[in-house]
Amino acid sequence: MIESLHLRNFKSFADATLTVGGLTVVVGVNASGKSNLRDAFRFLHGIGRGYTLPEIIGGKYGEGGYLEWGPLRGTTSEIVRFGQSNFALEIVGRLAGGRQFRYKIIVPREDVGGRFYVGAESLQLEIGEEAQAVFHTLNAPFGRDVGLWFRGDPMVVIGTTDDHGYLNRAILRSDRPILTQLTAWHDVPQYLRNTIEQVAATLAAIRFLDLSPEAMRRPSFPGQTVLGESGENLATVLQALCLDPERKHALIAWICELTPLEIADFEFESDATGRIILFLKDAEGGRISAFSASDGTLRFLAMAAALLSDSGRSLFFFEEIDTGLHPSRMRVLIDLIERRVAESTLQVVTTTHSPDLLTLVGDKTFESTSVVYRPPGAGGSVIRRVGELPRIAELRKTQTLGRLHSSGWFEDALYFDDPAEAAE
Structure with missing residues (x-):
C-alpha cells in the first residue's frame, strides 16, 4: 500500500506531499495542479x-x-x-x-x-x-x-x-x-x-480509469476479464463477477440503490460475431441493454466491477469520479468505495469538484482529503491536508465540507495569514 x-x-509542484489513505480525495480549482x-x-x-x-x-x-x-x-x-x-x-x-x-x-x-x-x-x-x-x-x-x-x-x-x-x-x-x-x-x-x-x-499495480460510455457499451470478446482503461470489456468482466453469488448480489443491490429500476439480474448474450452483450433485467422481466443504459449507470457498474474484481495491492486513480452521477446517488458510490478499501488492500485516489461528495465522506476519508492550491507568488502548487486547516473539525459539523468547498473557503484559508478568518 x-x-x-x-x-x-x-510540473507545477515545487515541493509538495500528498498523503494517501484508503480513499484519497483531492480538491482544488481549475489549473491548480x-x-x-x-x-x-x-x-x-x-x-x-x-x-x-x-x-x-x-x-x-x-x-x-x-x-x-x-x-x-x-x-x-x-x-x-x-x-x-x-x-x-x-x-x-x-x-x-x-x-x-x-x-x-x-x-x-x-x-x-x-x-x-x-x-x-x-x-x-x-x-x-x-x-x-x-x-x-x-x-x-x-x-x-x-x-x-x-x-x-x-x-x-x-x-x-x-x-x-x-x-x-x-x-x-x-x-x-x-x-x-x-x-x-x-x-x-x-x-x-x-x-x-x-x-x-x-x-x-496502479490503475487509471478514464471511462468512456462508447467503450463500456461495446460488446466484449469472451474470456476478457480485465477492465480496460476506458471501460472496455465491461460485459465480460461483469459476467465473470456474476459467477460469484456474493459479488453478484452486491452488484445488484448497489445498482438498485443507484437507479429507480428494480434490477433483479444481469444477463449476457452473444451477438452475431460471438461477442458478449450486457443486459440489465428488471423484476418484471423487462431488459435494458448496455446500448440503452445511461452513462451514469455504466460508469457506476464499471467502477464497481473494477473494485470488486481486482485483487492484490492496487491503487486506482480517477479524475472527477462523480461525473455522470446524480448528486442524490453519490452516497451509493462513496459507500461502495469506503467499504471496499476498508476490507481490502485496494486504494482509490480521486479528484473532484463536487461539494456533495465532500459532504458524504467518512472520517477516515476526511483524514486523507487534500486541497491543491497555487498561491500568488509562490511559484508552484501547494498540497495541504484539509484536516490541518484551523477549526476544520468544528466547521465540518456546522457547515459541512461541501459548503466550505463551494464557497471557496479552502482557498481562502490557505491564502490568509490567519486562515480561521476565512470562516467568519
Whole structure:
C-alpha cells in the first residue's frame, strides 16, 4: 500500500506531499495542479512496468507499431518545473509483510538535446526501528560511471572500471530506472531481490480509469476479464463477477440503490460475431441493454466491477469520479468505495469538484482529503491536508465540507495569514 507521494520540481509542484489513505480525495480549482498528480502516479506506474524514461514520458510503442502506453500530458520541457534542472518523486508505502519502504528517483534533463536520465535513485526498507538502504546510487557526474550500493555488499553496476576496487559489476542503462533493471540482474542477492520486486509490483499495480460510455457499451470478446482503461470489456468482466453469488448480489443491490429500476439480474448474450452483450433485467422481466443504459449507470457498474474484481495491492486513480452521477446517488458510490478499501488492500485516489461528495465522506476519508492550491507568488502548487486547516473539525459539523468547498473557503484559508478568518 502507498502512504504518501512527494513531488519536487515536478510540473507545477515545487515541493509538495500528498498523503494517501484508503480513499484519497483531492480538491482544488481549475489549473491548480490536480491533474499533475495523475501524471506523477503514471510516471511511477511506468517505472513499475519496466519502461525507459523516454517511453514513460513520451509514449511506448509495441513491435507492431501500436501505442502501448500514452505519453504524459504536456511537452517535455514542462515535465521539469520552469527554471529547474531536474525533478524528483518519492513514494512511501508498505509491503505485504507490513514493512515500510521509501523509493526515490531524481531525473535530470540535459540542457542540450533535452534527454532525461537517472540522476540518482534509492530504495530504503524499514528494518526494526531503523531505515536501511536496500540500494542507492553513488554521486557521479553524468557521462561517467555511476555507482550503486547494496545493503551489506557494495556493488558498482553501471559500466565501471576496476579503479573503484569492487568485484561485481554490470552494464545498466542510464535511461531506465535502476529499480526494474535490478529485478532482471542475476547478481542481486535473493533477499534483496524479493524486496525490489515487491516495490516494483506495487508501482505496476496502479490503475487509471478514464471511462468512456462508447467503450463500456461495446460488446466484449469472451474470456476478457480485465477492465480496460476506458471501460472496455465491461460485459465480460461483469459476467465473470456474476459467477460469484456474493459479488453478484452486491452488484445488484448497489445498482438498485443507484437507479429507480428494480434490477433483479444481469444477463449476457452473444451477438452475431460471438461477442458478449450486457443486459440489465428488471423484476418484471423487462431488459435494458448496455446500448440503452445511461452513462451514469455504466460508469457506476464499471467502477464497481473494477473494485470488486481486482485483487492484490492496487491503487486506482480517477479524475472527477462523480461525473455522470446524480448528486442524490453519490452516497451509493462513496459507500461502495469506503467499504471496499476498508476490507481490502485496494486504494482509490480521486479528484473532484463536487461539494456533495465532500459532504458524504467518512472520517477516515476526511483524514486523507487534500486541497491543491497555487498561491500568488509562490511559484508552484501547494498540497495541504484539509484536516490541518484551523477549526476544520468544528466547521465540518456546522457547515459541512461541501459548503466550505463551494464557497471557496479552502482557498481562502490557505491564502490568509490567519486562515480561521476565512470562516467568519
